[in-house]
Amino acid sequence: MRAAAVSIFLTLLAYALLTFVLLREKPAPIQTEFIAKLLGFLPHAIAFVNALALLLLGTGWWLIRHGYVRLHRVAMPSALGLICLFLAMYVTRIYLGGIKMFPGPETVYIYVYMPILAVHLVLSIVCIQPVLYVALIGITHRIEDIPRTRHKLVGRIAVPLWILSLALGLVVYVFLYRIY
Numbered sequence: 381m382r383a384a385a386v387s388i389f390l391t392l393l394a395y396a397l398l399t400f401v402l403l404r405e406k407p408a409p410i411q412t413e414f415i416a417k418l419l420g421f422l423p424h425a426i427a428f429v430n431a432l433a434l435l436l437l438g439t440g441w442w443l444i445r446h447g448y449v450r451l452h453r454v455a456m457p458s459a460l461g462l463i464c465l466f467l468a469m470y471v472t473r474i475y476l477g478g479i480k481m482f483p484g485p486e487t488v489y490i491y492v493y494m495p496i497l498a499v500h501l502v503l504s505i506v507c508i509q510p511v512l513y514v515a516l517i518g519i520t521h522r523i524e525d526i527p528r529t530r531h532k533l534v535g536r537i538a539v540p541l542w543i544l545s546l547a548l549g550l551v552v553y554v555f556l557y558r559i560y
Contacts, residue, residue, distance in 0.1 A: 383520065383529075387512035394467070394508055401474050419478040426469050427553040433462035434546040441539055449523055460515050484560035493555050496548055503545035510538035 440455030482489045517531040526532075 383513055383516040387509050387516055390512050391509040395505075397471060401471050415476055419473065419476055422469055422473040422478060423480070423553065423557055426466055426473070427550060427557075429462050429466045429469065430546050430549050430553075433459045433466065434543060434550070436462065437539060437543050437546065441543070453518060453523070457515065457519060460511070463511075480556050482556065482560070484555065488555075493552070496551055496555075500545055500548035500552055503541050503548070507538060507542045507545055510534050511542055514538050 436455045436459035440452050440459060443449075443455055444452040482493050484493065514531055514535045517526060517529050521529060521531075
């Protein structure tokens, strides 16, 4: 029960932080050379971190399905750590005004890009609490105690959704920074 309460609290904290950054009154942009370079670098760094997290998630999922519990216990918290790094970079980018509008054709925007972005955003929002819940159980419980928790049940739902969210986030990156 403690993992559920802590994961709910952390989820609400993350939602509050993102809401503040997205909805705050925007100050006049401070465009120093450093900030301009940082805003140019962050999207690529974010995509790289997401790709690594995606690789670790897939690896962690494969490891547990093949009985490599100890390696799974390394891969999954590592993926979570990368997602925390992603969140720090993403919030920094948004806070500094680093939002890029879709520069491609309107038909691609409406029928391809926006549906992909919408699914990515919904999954990103929905995944936070179950991912934190599973991670907290995995980190705070002994291996032999985990089967008596909902770790496996929730993980079987949370991890594929998290993988899809990260993959779609990378597709959004490709549309914004590689194709158009």
